[in-house]
Amino acid sequence: MLAIDVKDLRKQFNVQKNREGLSGALKDLFKREYNEVTAVKDISFQIPEGEICGYIGENGAGKSTTIKMLTGILVPTSGHIKVNGFIPYKDREKFVGGIGVVFGQRSQLWWDIGVIESFQLLRKVYRVSEQDFRKRLNELVERLQLGDLLNRPVRKLSLGQRMRCELVASLLHNPSILFLDEPTIGLDIVVKTEIRDFLMQMNKEQGTTILLTTHDLQDIEALCSRVIMLDDGRIIYDGGLDELKNRWSKGREIQFQFARHTPIEKLKQLTESLDVTWTPENDVTAKMWLPHAVNVSDALARVVGGVEIRDIKIFETNTDDIVRGIYQSGSAAVSKETSQS
Amino acid sequence: MMRYASLFWEYIKNYAKTRLTYRADFWIEVLSDLLFQGMNLIFILIVFQHTPSLGGWSEAEVVFVYGFFMVPFGVFSTFFSIWNFSERYIVKGEMDRVLTRPAHSLYQVLLENVDPPSLIGSFVGAIIMALCWTQLDLPFHLLDVLMLIVLVLGAVLIYAGLYTALSAISFYSDAPTGIVPLMYNIQNYGRYPVNIYNKMIRFVLTWLLPFAFVGVIPASYFLEKKADDLSRMAMMTPVMGIIVFSLGLALWNHGVKKYRGAGS
Numbered sequence: 001m002l003a004i005d006v007k008d009l010r011k012q013f014n015v016q017k018n019r020e021g022l023s024g025a026l027k028d029l030f031k032r033e034y035n036e037v038t039a040v041k042d043i044s045f046q047i048p049e050g051e052i053c054g055y056i057g058e059n060g061a062g063k064s065t066t067i068k069m070l071t072g073i074l075v076p077t078s079g080h081i082k083v084n085g086f087i088p089y090k091d092r093e094k095f096v097g098g099i100g101v102v103f104g105q106r107s108q109l110w111w112d113i114g115v116i117e118s119f120q121l122l123r124k125v126y127r128v129s130e131q132d133f134r135k136r137l138n139e140l141v142e143r144l145q146l147g148d149l150l151n152r153p154v155r156k157l158s159l160g161q162r163m164r165c166e167l168v169a170s171l172l173h174n175p176s177i178l179f180l181d182e183p184t185i186g187l188d189i190v191v192k193t194e195i196r197d198f199l200m201q202m203n204k205e206q207g208t209t210i211l212l213t214t215h216d217l218q219d220i221e222a223l224c225s226r227v228i229m230l231d232d233g234r235i236i237y238d239g240g241l242d243e244l245k246n247r248w249s250k251g252r253e254i255q256f257q258f259a260r261h262t263p264i265e266k267l268k269q270l271t272e273s274l275d276v277t278w279t280p281e282n283d284v285t286a287k288m289w290l291p292h293a294v295n296v297s298d299a300l301a302r303v304v305g306g307v308e309i310r311d312i313k314i315f316e317t318n319t320d321d322i323v324r325g326i327y328q329s330g331s332a333a334v335s336k337e338t339s340q341s
Numbered sequence: 342m343m344r345y346a347s348l349f350w351e352y353i354k355n356y357a358k359t360r361l362t363y364r365a366d367f368w369i370e371v372l373s374d375l376l377f378q379g380m381n382l383i384f385i386l387i388v389f390q391h392t393p394s395l396g397g398w399s400e401a402e403v404v405f406v407y408g409f410f411m412v413p414f415g416v417f418s419t420f421f422s423i424w425n426f427s428e429r430y431i432v433k434g435e436m437d438r439v440l441t442r443p444a445h446s447l448y449q450v451l452l453e454n455v456d457p458p459s460l461i462g463s464f465v466g467a468i469i470m471a472l473c474w475t476q477l478d479l480p481f482h483l484l485d486v487l488m489l490i491v492l493v494l495g496a497v498l499i500y501a502g503l504y505t506a507l508s509a510i511s512f513y514s515d516a517p518t519g520i521v522p523l524m525y526n527i528q529n530y531g532r533y534p535v536n537i538y539n540k541m542i543r544f545v546l547t548w549l550l551p552f553a554f555v556g557v558i559p560a561s562y563f564l565e566k567k568a569d570d571l572s573r574m575a576m577m578t579p580v581m582g583i584i585v586f587s588l589g590l591a592l593w594n595h596g597v598k599k600y601r602g603a604g605s
Contacts, residue, residue, distance in 0.1 A: 013601060068602055073440045075598045089598065097443040108438055112359040124351045125442050127344065 002082070003177050003209040004047040004070065009079035011040040011065050039065040041233035042079065047226075049176070050207040052199070054220040054241075057230035058327050063213040066230070067181050070211070071101050084177055097126060100170035104182035107162065108169050109154045115165050116150040119172060126173035133172065140168045143198060160191035167195065171202075180212035184219055196222045217319045229326065236326070241319070248326055249317040251291035254299070258284045259308035270306040274299055284310075345448060352452040371458045374418075378411060378462055381532075382469075396537035397567055403533065405473035409560035410532045411466025412489075413496035418459035420451055421504050424521060427511035436600055447505065447593050479563060491579055492559035498582030499554050500528075502589035509589070512596030524550070532556040535571070547574075554581045 017033040019025065040062040047053050057063050068074040069081060072088030072095055081088055086095035102108070109118040123133045141147055144164045154162060163183065170178065180199075184192045200223060202208050214220060220227055220241060227244055229237035237244055261283045268278055276290040276299060290299050296314070303309070360367055385407060389400040398406075430436040430450060439449045474481070507521060531552030535543050546553040554577070561567070562575035 065602075068437065071441055073437050074600065074602055092440065093443045093445065096441050099441075101441040103437065106434070106438060110355065110359075113355055117355060117358065121351050121355060122442075124344075124348055125444055127443075 001049050002046050003049045003051070003084060004045075004211065005080075005082040006046070006066075006070070007044045007080040008042045009040055009044070009066070009069065009081060010038065010042050010077045011062075011069060011074065012077045013037045013039060039233055040069070040076075043230075043233070043235050045228055045235065045238055047209060047211065049209050050203065052203050052210040052212070052223050052225060054224035054227045055211055055213045055230065056215075056217070056220065056227060056323070057213075061230040062233040063230055064181060067179055067211070067213060071099060071179055072096060097173065098175055098177065100173070100175035100178040102166050102170045102178070102180045102183050104163070104180070104185040107154065108166055109162070111155050112153055114151045114153055115146070115157070118154065118165075119150075119169060122169055122172055128173050132174075136172055136174060137168070140171060143201070144168060144194070160187050163187060163191065163195065167198070174206075175208070177209045177211070180210065180214075182214055183212060184214060184216050192216070192219070193222075199223060217323060221319060229323075231327070245317075245319065245322055248322045249292075250325075251289060251294075252296070252317060253315040254288045254290070254296070255281070255313040255315065256286055256288065256303060256309055257311040258286070259310055260284065262286070262307050266307070267303065270302050271299060274302070345444070348444060348448075349452060352455060353457070356455055356457065367458060371461050374459060374462055375465060378465065381529075382407060396534045398534045399477075401473045401476045402564055405470055405477065405564065406534070406557050406560040407532055408466045408469030408473060409563075410496075410556035411469065412463045413493045413500060413555055415459050415461070415463030415466060416493065416497045417500040417504075418462065419456055421501055422454050422456040422459065423450060423504065423508050426450065426508040431511045431600075434602055437602060440597070440600070446597055447590065474563075477564070479565075485563060488562060492562065492575065495579035495582035496555040496559055498579075498586040499551055502582070502585035502587070503550065503552075505586070505589035506592045509593040509596040512593075512599045528552045528555070536567075551581050551585060554578050 013036075014034040015037050016028075017035050019027055019033075043062075043066070055063050055066070065074065069076050070083055070088060072092040075089045084095065084098045086098075088095050108122075109115065110121065119133075119137060123130075128136070141150065144167065146161075146164060146168065149157060149161055149165065154165070157165065167183070178199075184195060187195070196219060199210060199212075203210055203223075210223070212219065212223070224241060226239065227237065227241050228235055229244075237247075264278055264280045264286060267286060267288075271278075271288070274290070274294050276288050276294060278286055278288055280286045288299065288303070290296070300312070382404070385403055386400070388395065389403070393399070395403055430439065436446070439446050439453075442449060503524070507524060510520065527546075527550055530538070530542065531546055531554070534557050535546055535553045538546070543553075547558075554574075558571050559575050559578045561571040564572070566572060
């Protein structure tokens with residue numbers, strides 16, 4: 001069954017145009033002009049139950065807007081959404097009982113009262129029975145090691161502690177779909193890892209569907225079997241992370257350390273027939289960049305045959321670089337994508 | 342319904358936990374509320390030092406009306422202290438959180454902002470009414486108590502509806518509107534006998550922004566009949582309350598669909 005089914009989803013905002021200067025402000029007072037901004041442009045995707053899907057894109061690409069439509073906060077301008085069998089904005093009150101939401105930038109908990117009191121309140125809001133609540137809470141508290149935090153007021157928690165509490169808060173009613181909007185923002189590596197492990201485990205054991213947006217691609221690498229990439233309100237990639245790497249990484253880099261000073265011209269000469277580029281780093285080291293078309297062993301053989309080498313390092317382009325590349329060439333990718341479809 | 346009642350109790354308990362720890366704050370709020378009401382009362386007393394009656398209303402009667410007004414106003418302030426709704430929920434985007442929870446959005450917002458100290462104003466109002474009641478030598482029936490409850494509820498609904506509608510405006514308009522202080526001023530007119538105003542203002546206070554139904558109209562039910570008998574309209578109070586509140590709620594429900602969220 002599909003957990004999330006989105007078809008031709010679109011969201012437009014009317015953004016007020018502010019004219020410049022005092023006279024502009026005065027004009028605005030009487031006659032406002034609006035710009036229509038389309039934050040999400042007719043996107044379609046489907047997420048089956050039990051999948052962890054990463055939703056990535058630059059700031060302002062429309063990630064949060066999509067999440068807010070999926071969770072029933074915003075009403076779409078057009079298109080169809082079905083989440084968990086509901087149309088989110090229509091049966092909002094019934095629908096949200098089956099989902100969990102964590103906004104990394106915003107707290108769900110009450111600032112002044114103890115964490116456990118917030119949980120108790122949420123128990124009432126979500127109509128969880130005392131018995132289920134206890135069982136669930138004990139599980140979560142044990143797994144996220146919250147034991148001694150429960151009686152502290154939220155404002156006295158560190159960000160990492162608060163984030164773990166937020167996760168618990170969103171899971172008390174045992175939702176089948178969990179939406180996470182930048183859940184690891186601002187957290188240290190230990191807490192990040194802990195949260196990732198926890199999400200992974202929960203997905204395995206209970207089959208919770210997870211949709212998360214993030215800027216930290218390590219989140220994606222650790223968790224997601226699938227990535228949806230958004231640029232300027234359109235989906236520019238939807239598929240596995242490995243495919244993404246294969247499709248977008250253009251080559252790799254090999255760093256050589258030579259025994260003695262080797263002029264760059266000589267290296268270029270050695271690899272003349274191959275489509276590689278050299279960049280000198282200092283007297284005895286240089287980097288060779290070779291596209292996927294060029295065989296690594298071919299290139300190595302030529303260099304090794306010509307000069308004496310102390311050390312070799314091969315750099316695979318990492319996901320950050322790939323994604324940065326895609327973001328930067330975002331518009332090009334879109335035109336390519338649309339011409340294909 | 343039961344669930345909403347139990348939710349209400351939970352929120353009140355949490356309120357108590359957070360607020361009662363700051364005892365000084367609590368009493369200062371009570372005191373400042375009472376001082377504010379006291380100032381208005383003193384104003385009425387000063388006016389009556391210059392004239393024995395105001396549009397046919399005696400001093401005790403006007404004070405009685407004021408006492409009546411304080412009762413629904415206290416109840417309203419307790420449950421509808423959403424003065425900062427626009428800023429907190431729309432501009433800062435806290436509405437996001439509210440909308441991801443399975444309870445009516447208005448109800449959640451109200452519960453998050455309950456302000457029980459305002460209820461003390463209602464008690465003071467009731468005492469003022471009782472004092473005037475004896476001073477005016479009004480007859481007392483058990484039915485009056487029942488009527489009082491019905492009229493107070495109607496008046497609270499009118500207030501609630503108007504301020505719900507006002508808050509809902511923030512869903513449509515980008516910038517927080519300065520309309521709330523304006524309303525706050527207009528509502529004060531409803532505490533005095535409406536027949537001292539000109540026709541236009543009377544009309545507005547009775548039918549458009551029916552603040553007259555919060556003070557003078559229902560209060561006149563208990564008082565001696567006047568020339569232009571306002572007390573005949575007193576029974577309209579609950580009806581008016583239901584109409585106004587329904588309209589306010591409808592505007593809210595429609596507005597929530599227009600909610601645009603805040604950045605990020």
